[in-house]
Each structure stands twice: as structure tokens, then as C-alpha cells.
């Protein structure tokens with residue numbers, strides 16, 4: 001459902017389409033080692049006239065040492081560098097801008113892809129973990145009116161390697177001590193940057209393998225520490241459950257009733273709240289992983305005590321302890337008429353859930369001073385560039 005226009009009623013009267021997120025050229029990202037499993041990496045090397053055993057070596061550089069430039073690999077013969085670059089390790093991203101916040105414990109990077117499309121990721125250090133928030137698409141076709149990326153429309157799906165490059169660069173930044181507090185290890189990944197991951201199902205499931213599989217196949221991250229967040233594409237949730245990777249599912253619910261959810265999440269016209277919660281529950285049963293329910297608290301929109309009660313009832317009638325609610329105060333997007341709920345309304349919403357036995361944690365708003373919420377950095381940069389020209 002690509003859209004260039006913000007949905008009606010979502011923006012102030014003088015708001016124009018926030019930006020033109022147009023790629024210079026559409027097509028497929030160049031094929032890269034991180035797109036392929038080890039067998040295919042060997043095949044591609046053999047096709048390029050290079051020894052297949054190099055696939056192991058190059059994969060270890062990439063997944064163990066976070067190195068993607070064959071020029072810098074001293075054990076790769078100089079005569080091979082160019083062929084390795086063109087067959088398996090082309091440059092996929094170049095940096096546009098990076099910003100830090102929270103005393104250097106949050107870094108946000110904006111990257112440009114081969115065709116001019118832009119994506120971003122945010123790296124956040126907490127006392128016991130370091131979490132990377134990644135993008136799965138350039139832009140997004142889901143058109144949720146409160147979300148900055150939703151206003152952009154969809155430019156294109158990212159390739160597996162473009163998704164995995166975000167992980168490699170973040171893992172490298174952690175190791176190199178780019179975050180305040182010194183070197184650390186990347187431990188958690190959430191698909192909560194730009195895009196709807198389940199609308200790019202093939203690339204994200206391959207990317208999950210590259211994240212989880214042990215080197216030289218992948219990074220060897222723990223599946224339990226990876227969260228796939230979705231607006232609620234029900235058939236894809238069931239497909240993901242059948243895949244059997246114990247990743248955590250997050251469902252962007254934002255309303256417990258169809259009347260309001262139809263307005264906040266346009267895809268709700270296709271899969272209703274009840275169907276979505278049933279699928280979320282099936283995911284819990286199949287994976288054994290508690291499902292996260294995301295709920296952006298929007299002032300006077302979805303923050304009423306009766307909606308908290310209805311949410312608790314909808315969850316409880318499907319079983320106990322299978323879901324965890326993460327309310328987050330809305331991070332207002334440029335031009336939006338909506339704002340975050342008051343502290344009092346947030347408190348009451350959370351209390352109602354807790355009183356009904358629902359696990360609930362208010363999510364923090366890390367990086368909101370650097371446009372940390374979903375798609376906002378890409379929006380800001382594009383707007384500035386339009387003003388410049």
C-alpha cells in the first residue's frame with residue numbers, strides 16, 4: 001500500500017507531503033556474501049574463478065571480525081581483491097550522518113544505499129545489554145498516520161545483505177568502543193526501524209539466519225534477543241511461527257478495538273484486531289516466547305481507562321501470561337496533530353493493565369532528541385536538503 005500523501009486528518013492543514021523519498025533508480029541491490037548461505041558463497045566464488053575455500057575465510061572476516069572490505073584483509077592475495085569485491089563483497093552502504101544522544105550511549109546512523117535510498121539504524125546501550133534497532137525497508141507501505149516512516153510511502157524492500165550490513169556496522173561500533181562506556185558486544189536486535197519486516201518476509205527470514213547461525217555462517221547472536229515487530233500481517237506471523245526460530249514477536253496493536261485500530265493501522269481493514277491477537281497467541285504457543293504488545297499512548301485517542309480494560313480482557317480471554325504490554329508515549333512526528341498522553345493518563349493505563357494481571361513495562365523513549373523514533377532522521381535530513389536546494 002505505497003502512499004506519497006499523509007493520510008487525511010493525520011497532519012496539520014499546512015502540512016505538505018513530508019518528503020519525496022525517491023530513489024534515483026530502482027532495481028536490485030548488488031549481490032553480497034551476506035545474501036547467501038555458505039554453499040552459495042562457495043558457488044559464487046567458483047563461478048568467479050576463485051577457490052571455494054576462500055568462502056570460509058571471507059565469511060569469518062565478515063561475521064567474526066566485522067570486516068567487509070577485502071582490501072583490508074591481509075590474508076587475501078592482492079591479485080584476488082578486485083574479484084572478491086565484485087563477486088561477493090561490493091560496498092552496499094555509505095554513511096550520510098550520525099548523531100549521538102543520552103551522553104553517547106545512543107548513536108543513530110543514516111546510510112545511503114546503492115540507489116540513493118536511505119535507511120537508518122539506532123544503537124542503544126543499557127546497563128545489561130546493547131540493542132540495535134534496524135530497518136527492513138526503505139520507507140514503508142503501511143501508512144500508519146502517527147509514524148514518520150508511514151508518511152513516506154514505500155521506496156523498496158532492503159536486501160538481506162543491506163539488513164545484515166546494519167548489524168555488522170553496529171557490532172563493529174560496539175567492539176570499537178564508539179558508544180560511551182567503552183567496548184561492548186551487540187546483544188539485542190529489534191526490527192523497529194523503518195519498514196514492515198513481514199512485508200519483506202524472504203529477506204528478513206534469511207537475515208534472521210545470518211544473525212543467529214554460528215560463524216562462518218552468521219554472527220551467532222541469540223535468537224531470544226531478536227525481536228520482529230509487525231503491524232499484524234496474520235499469514236506471515238503464522239509462517240514465521242512455522243519457521244521455528246525462537247525469536248520474539250512484537251505486535252503493534254495501539255488499539256484493542258477495530259473502530260479505532262482501523263484508523264491508526266490501515267492494514268487493520270484486512271486483518272482485524274481479534275484475528276491478529278489469535279495469531280499472536282498461536283505464535284506464543286508455537287515458539288514458547290512471550291509476545292510483546294506495542295501500544296503508543298496518544299492523548300485522548302487510545303489512552304482511555306476503558307480501552308486499557310478492554311485490552312486486558314482481550315489478552316486474558318486468550319490465556320494468562322502469554323503477552324507483555326509495552327506502552328510508549330507517542331513521539332510526535334513533524335506536522336502531526338497528535339501528542340503523547342499525559343503522565344496521569346499513562347499511569348492510569350498501566351495500572352489498569354497491572355491490576356488485571358497483565359505484564360506491562362513502559363518503553364523508554366531513548367534518542368527522541370535525535371529523532372530516534374521510527375524514520376524521523378531520514379525525514380529531517382530530506383527536509384533540510386529540500387530547503388537547501
Ligand code: SAH
Nearest residue numbers: 147192195196229230231252294296330331
Ligand atoms: N512496521 C513495524 C516495525 C516498525 S515501527 C511495526 O509497525 O511494528 C516500530 C514501532 O514503533 C511500532 O510499534 C510502531 O507502531 C511504533 N511507532 C511508530 N511511530 C511512532 C511514534 N511516533 N511514537 C511512538 N511509537 C511509534
